[in-house]
Amino acid sequence: MIKGGMSMGKNPAHRPSVLREPSSGSDRESSQNVVNKPTSDALSGNCHASQVIVVGGGPAGFFAAIACAEAGASVILLEQNPSFLSKVRMSGGGHGNVTHTCLGSQPLSARFPRGEQELFESFQCFSVAETVFWFETRGVRLLTEPDGRVSPATGDSQTIMDCLLNSARQAGVDLRANSWVQQVVRKAAGGFQLLLGGGEKLECDRLLLATGANRAEESRRLAVSLGHTLTSPVLSLFNFQVASTWLHELAGLRIDNVVASIPPVDLSASGSLEVTRWGLSGPVILELSAWGARPLRELNYIFPLHINWLPQVSRNSILAMFQTRTKIQGNTAISAQPPPGLSEPLWKALVGANGIKPDAPWSSITLEQLTNLARQLTDSELFVVGHYANKGEFVTCGGVRLDEVDFHTMESRVCPGLYFAGEILDVDGAAGGFNMQAAWTTGWIAGQHLAVPGAGPIYAPTESRPYLMETCSG
Numbered sequence: 001m002i003k004g005g006m007s008m009g010k011n012p013a014h015r016p017s018v019l020r021e022p023s024s025g026s027d028r029e030s031s032q033n034v035v036n037k038p039t040s041d042a043l044s045g046n047c048h049a050s051q052v053i054v055v056g057g058g059p060a061g062f063f064a065a066i067a068c069a070e071a072g073a074s075v076i077l078l079e080q081n082p083s084f085l086s087k088v089r090m091s092g093g094g095h096g097n098v099t100h101t102c103l104g105s106q107p108l109s110a111r112f113p114r115g116e117q118e119l120f121e122s123f124q125c126f127s128v129a130e131t132v133f134w135f136e137t138r139g140v141r142l143l144t145e146p147d148g149r150v151s152p153a154t155g156d157s158q159t160i161m162d163c164l165l166n167s168a169r170q171a172g173v174d175l176r177a178n179s180w181v182q183q184v185v186r187k188a189a190g191g192f193q194l195l196l197g198g199g200e201k202l203e204c205d206r207l208l209l210a211t212g213a214n215r216a217e218e219s220r221r222l223a224v225s226l227g228h229t230l231t232s233p234v235l236s237l238f239n240f241q242v243a244s245t246w247l248h249e250l251a252g253l254r255i256d257n258v259v260a261s262i263p264p265v266d267l268s269a270s271g272s273l274e275v276t277r278w279g280l281s282g283p284v285i286l287e288l289s290a291w292g293a294r295p296l297r298e299l300n301y302i303f304p305l306h307i308n309w310l311p312q313v314s315r316n317s318i319l320a321m322f323q324t325r326t327k328i329q330g331n332t333a334i335s336a337q338p339p340p341g342l343s344e345p346l347w348k349a350l351v352g353a354n355g356i357k358p359d360a361p362w363s364s365i366t367l368e369q370l371t372n373l374a375r376q377l378t379d380s381e382l383f384v385v386g387h388y389a390n391k392g393e394f395v396t397c398g399g400v401r402l403d404e405v406d407f408h409t410m411e412s413r414v415c416p417g418l419y420f421a422g423e424i425l426d427v428d429g430a431a432g433g434f435n436m437q438a439a440w441t442t443g444w445i446a447g448q449h450l451a452v453p454g455a456g457p458i459y460a461p462t463e464s465r466p467y468l469m470e471t472c473s474g
Contacts, residue, residue, distance in 0.1 A: 050074050050075065050076045050174070050202065050203070050204050050205075051073045051074045051075070051204065051205050051206065052065075052068050052073050052074065052075045052076070052204055052205065052206050052207070052208065052450045052451070053075075053076045053077075053078065053192070053194060053202060053204040053206075053207050053208070054068075054075060054076070054077040054078065054208045054210060055078050055181050055184075055194075055207070055208065055209050055210065055211055055222065056077075056078075056079065056208075056209065056210035056211040056212060056422070056424070057077055057078070057079025057081070057084040057085060057175070057177070058084075058085060058086070058087045058088070058210060058211075058212050058422060058423075058439070059085065059087055059088050059164070059422065059436060059439040059440065059443065060210040060212075060421035060422025060423070060424075060439035060440075060442055060443040060446075061077060061079075061208065061210035061211075061421065061422065061443065062077070062084070062085060062164045062165075062168055062443070063164070063421075063439065063440050063443030063444055063447065064208050064210060064419075064421050064442075064443035064444070064446045064447035064450065065077045065168055065171075065173045065208075065447065066164070066167045066168050066171050066173065066447065067443065067444045067446075067447025067448055067451070068208075068446075068447035068448070068450045068451045069168070069171035069172050069173045069451075070171045071447070071448060071451035071452065072451060073450060073451040074172070074174075075171075075172070075173045075174065075450075076173075076174040076176065076202065076204070077168070077173050077174065077175050077176065078176050078179040078181060078194075078196075079175075079176065079177050079178075079179060080178070080179060080180040080181070080197075081177065081178070082177055082178055083177060084161075084165065084175065084177060085160075085161045085164060085165070087212065087439075088157055088160050088161050088164070088436075089157050089158070089161060090157070091157055091160075091433075091436060092149070092151055092157065092433070094156070094157050095151050095152075095155050095156065095157060096151050096152050096154075096155075096156060096157030096158075096159060096160045097149055097150070097151055097432065097433035097436055098131065098132075098135060098142060098150045098151055098152065098160060098433060098436055099128050099131045099132065099150045099433045099434075099436055099437040099440070100128070100148045100149055100150060100432045100433035100434050100437065101128045101132070101144055101148055101150055107120060107123075108123050108127060108128060108434075108437070109123055111429050111430045111434045112427060112428065112429040112430070112434065112438070113236070113290050113291045113293065113397070113428065113429075113430075114397050114402075114426055114427055114428055115402060115425070115426065115427030115428070115429075115438070118402050118405075118407040118427070119407065119427065119438060119441070121407055121408060121457075122407045122408075122441050122442060122445060123441060124457075124459070125408075125441070125444075125445055125457055125458060125459050125460065126440065126441045126444040126445060126459075126460045127437070127441065128150075128437060130444075130460040130461075131150075131437060131440045131441075132150065133460075133461075134440070135152075135160070135163060138163050138166075138167060139163070140152055140159055140160065140163050141153040141154075147283070147432065148432065148433075149432045149433050150433060151433075179196055179197075180196060180197035180198075181194055181195075181196060181197075181222060182195045182196060182197050183195045183222075183225065184207065184222050184225060184226060186226060186415060186417070186418075187203075190205070190416070190417060191203060191204060191205045191206075191417065192204050192205075192206075192207045192417065192418075194207075205417065206417045206418075206419065206450050206453060207417060207418050207419065208410075208418075208419040208420070208421060208446055208447075208450060209222055209223055209418070209419070209420055209421075209424055210420070210421045210422045210424060210443065210446075211424050212422060212423050212424060220233075220399060220400065220424055223400050223420070223424065226412070226414070226415045226418055227412075227414040227415050228400050228401070228404055228412065228414055228415070229400075229401050229404065230398065230399060230400060230401070230426075231397075231398045231399060231400075231401055231426040232398050233396045233397065233398030233399060234293050234294055234297045234396060234397060234398055235289075235293060235297065235387065235395075235396055235397075236289060236290050236293040236395045236396055236397045236428050237286050237289055237290055237395035237428070237430075237431055237435075238286075238289045238387040238388065238389060238395075239276065239278070239279060239280065239281040239285055239286075239289075239387060239388050239389070240279045240280045240281075240285055240289070240305065240384045240386075240387060241278050241279040241301075241384065241385050241386035241387060241388055242278075242279035242280055242305070242382050242383065242384055242385070243382075243383050243384075243385045244353075244382050244383070246349050246352060246353045247275060247279070247280075247349070247382065248275075248277060248278075248279075249349065250275040250345055250346060250349055251275055251276055251277045252275065252276075253274070253275045253343065253345055253346065254272060254273070254274050254275075254282070255272065255273045255274075255275075255309065255343070255346065256272045257270070257271070257272065257311065257312070257341075258270065258271070258272070258273050258284060258307055258308060258309055258311065259284075259307070259308040259311040260273065260284045260285065260288060260305060260306065260307050260308075261305075261306045261307075262288060262292060262296070262303055262304070262305055262306075263304065263306060264295075264299060264303050264304070265292050265295040265296065265299070265303070267288055267291055267292045267295075268288075269284045269287035269288050269291075270284060270311065271283040271284040271287065272284060273285060273307070278388055279384070279388075280305075280382075283431060283432070286430065286431040287430060287431070289387070290395075290428065290429070290430050290431070293397045293428075294397070301384065301385075301386050301387045302383075302384065302385055302386070303383075303384050304381055304382070304383055304384070305381070305382045305383070305384050306379055306380065306381055306382075307379075307380045307382065308377075308378050308379060308380075309342060309346065309350070309377050309378070309380065310339065310341055310342060310377050310378060311378075312341065313339075313340075313341070313378075314378075315374050315375065315377075315378040315379075318339060318374040318377055318378065319370060319371060319374040321339065322362075322365075322370040322373065322374060323367075323370065325337075325362045326362045326363055326365060326370070329362050330361060330362050330363030331361050331362075331363065332361060332362055333358065333359045333360065333361060333362075334351055334356060334358065334359075334360050334361070334362055334365060335347065335348045335351055335358035335359065339377065342377070350373070350376050350377060350380070351373065353376065354369065354372055354373050354376055355369075356369060356373070395423070395428055395435060396423070396428065397426065397428040398426055399423065399424050399425045399426040399427070400420055400424055400425050400426060401426060402425065402426055402427070405420055405425065407442075407445075408445075408456070408457045409445065409446075409449040409455075409457075410442055410445050410446035410449060411446075411449060411453075417453070419446045419449065419450055420442070420446070421439070421442040421443040421445075421446040422438070422439045422442055422443060423435065423438075423439070425442070427442075444460070445458070
């Protein structure tokens with residue numbers, strides 16, 4: 001095993017990067033008509049060669065390219081879109097979630113509904129501490145939120161994007177936007193040939209696919225063409241569209257402590273919840289959507305959602321409190337004094353949803369109404385009728401099967417010399433920076449082994465661990 005891995009500083013021997021000008025739109029459009037149909041002659045002849053090619057200009061692809069180039073390899077990074085790092089731009093609603101820390105005794109991998117076992121070992125090589133160290137030693141000051149999310153002090157994801165772009169250029173990565181990979185062929189003698197949409201041909205010794213989690217199979221077709229199988233992609237980390245008019249009137253309200261459950265799939269979660277114009281969002285909803293990604297898809301995203309608005313109090317205790325109020329506050333309007341722990345807007349909405357007028361005195365409320373109201377506070381039933389993106393960003397589960405990849409190196413078990421990183425894999429985590437951490441981890445590991453193929457597990461320098469403690473304590 002190799003301990004230490006890459007140097008965290010700059011390599012003075014690195015050549016300057018080359019940022020290619022975008023190719024014409026007509027070239028790319030015309031190439032889309034011949035997907036997977038090039039002849040063998042099209043891939044013959046002179047090709048531009050590189051030791052390593054990275055396909056995908058997202059967080060995992062960039063991190064891998066930087067790690068590989070800093071370890072001494074020549075690297076070309078290809079992105080089919082006009083700009084790089086769009087996933088980073090959207091992260092945290094534009095604030096730039098980097099990772100998630102201060103988890104107590106819970107292992108980081110436990111926050112991944114898919115990939116927990118595989119990532120457990122990967123996180124031993126490069127995890128939260130190493131991520132914080134990596135960015136802060138490159139001039140990005142990070143802050144840890146009370147809920148454990150780590151983001152740039154600027155509150156702007158552009159800070160992270162600039163750091164990655166600058167690091168890639170300084171490491172000598174050849175960055176090419178508008179470079180659509182039409183086909184990849186593995187050469188009999190080893191290595192790969194790539195045909196780009198505009199007709200350009202490239203060769204490399206080793207190849208990384210980090211094309212992300214686009215729901216269209218188009219983004220993962222290259223892996224299939226090289227012998228891999230895919231777990232079908234479905235949405236994860238999404239908000240719930242709810243068909244309840246009284247709830248929509250509370251748009252903008254945040255409730256800090258609820259328990260939400262979905263009985264048909266036996267899922268429950270606790271935490272904060274946010275009411276939006278379309279339904280419900282917030283950590284507790286994203287938790288349910290992550291762990292219920294596949295069963296909720298089977299329900300076509302139509303299901304009952306139960307919410308306990310006061311989980312710290314039993315239903316019998318609430319009913320007893322109501323009965324006391326009818327006796328000693330009989331002339332007081334029922335909406336005038338919410339139960340402890342419940343906001344006034346939510347209380348008024350729940351009262352109205354039970355058919356009780358907000359100005360009705362406590363003495364006029366029947367025992368049946370009080371019983372129903374107590375049930376409403378502890379077990380409201382709402383009906384989810386669809387889903388919508390969380391802060392404009394969808395995450396998916398599904399992708400390259402995990403048993404086909406060695407998570408110590410991120411190399412394919414099916415096609416030697418082929419590596420994977422990021423959400424192209426059937427790996428996805430909870431909200432709050434976990435998916436970004438998986439991108440950094442798998443990208444870093446892949447980058448190390450792309451540069452030094454055949455090595456055993458490589459671990460990031462250990463000096464990063466106390467550095468994280470200092471950051472968290474602040």
